[in-house]
Amino acid sequence: MSGADNADDESGAESDGNGDDRVPVLLVRGDREYLVEPGEEMGTDLGVLDVPEDVQPGDTLETHLGDEFHVRRLRGPDLFHHFERTGAPMVPRDIGLVIGETGIARGDRVLDAGTGTGVLAASMARAGASVVTYERDAEFADVARENMALGGVGDAVDVRTGDVLEELDGLEPSSFDVLTLDTGDAPDVVEHAPELLVDGGFVAVYSPFVESTREVAETAREVGLANVRTRETIQREMQFDDRGSRPSTAPVGHTGYLTIARNE
Incomplete structure (x- = not known):
């Protein structure tokens, strides 16, 4: 058990993926x-x-x-607080940007790399997508599978142990609507985006560092992806007290950079 809150989607999460219909x-x-x-x-x-x-x-x-x-x-943002963590999970606001920018919806097929805790993969599944996600660390992958079951999306998320670059030959060309990446070798994966994505499909790459983000954007343009754009994901919480109202002075806000591109 763990502690905390977030947004349910239309999929409803009616099973834990292991034949047990008990919903947490x-x-x-x-x-x-x-x-x-x-x-x-x-x-x-x-x-x-x-x-x-x-x-x-x-x-x-x-x-x-x-x-x-x-x-x-249990609702979507609650996954961020209650999943067992194997690292820093993507925060809800960034997950919202990924889903909003790519239009992930029921029936979409998503290829995800850098599973980690699995909050993004689970959130996309709860939005109705079918997700194949790759995690290099076998122990992290096991935790992610447990988290998928906990989030009620075990049937919708296929957590695979391995490096997606080494598994490309086993992936059917033009079979994914969206490609989401949170890995250090994201530029290398982006090179293969045109062959992995359907026409009009999206790539969403998240990185905490501007150097790798620039490389992703440059690679996306080189391979012919369209509408390549990068935004820093930053928000400031508001503070209200007797003295007045202003953005909080707490040292938070930046979480990373999100690059979006589209396959023509």
């Missing part, structure tokens, strides 16, 4: 959040909670000490 739910009390499965027993400092098999969002459960928890449906 969030138990919320104040700023506490616990992700649990129906039928699970959860121990907290507020007492023990028995989660019924037929638990539903909107229910209220009591611990054996009488403390109440509200049951909430």
Whole structure:
């Protein structure tokens, strides 16, 4: 179990991908959040909670000490907070940019490389896409598979252990609507985007460093991709208090650079 919140999509996530139809739910009390499965027993400092098999969002459960928890449906942004992490996952705002810029929707087929924790892959699946994602580290890949099951998208996300560049011969040409990359060798993969993508398909490449981002953009243009554009993903949280209103002075905002291109 882990703690925290985010946006559900139309796919609904009705199965964990392992033949188990129990959909995890969030138990919320104040700023506490616990992700649990129906039928699970959860121990907290507020007492023990028995989660019924037929638990539903909107229910209220009591611990054996009488403390109440509200049951909430797992939604997309909650994956960021509750997935087991093998590194820094892509933040919800950047996931939103990827999905919004590429138009990922039900029925799309996505090739993803650099699975990591798997938040992006799971979010795209919850938007209705079928995702094939590659992770070089076998242990990270195992964690990602567990996360896919937890997020209810185990049937929609195929987590493969390996380097996508070494597996290109096994991928059917022109069979993906979107290519998403979060890897150090993204420029090398972008070289193959025209042969992997359908006409009009999109490439979305995320990088925390401007040097690799520039190389991605240059490679995209060299191989004939269109509408190549790069944006820094940055937002400032607003702060409101008795003195007035202004952007927060906390040292946050930059998360990386997102390059989008399209196959003509």
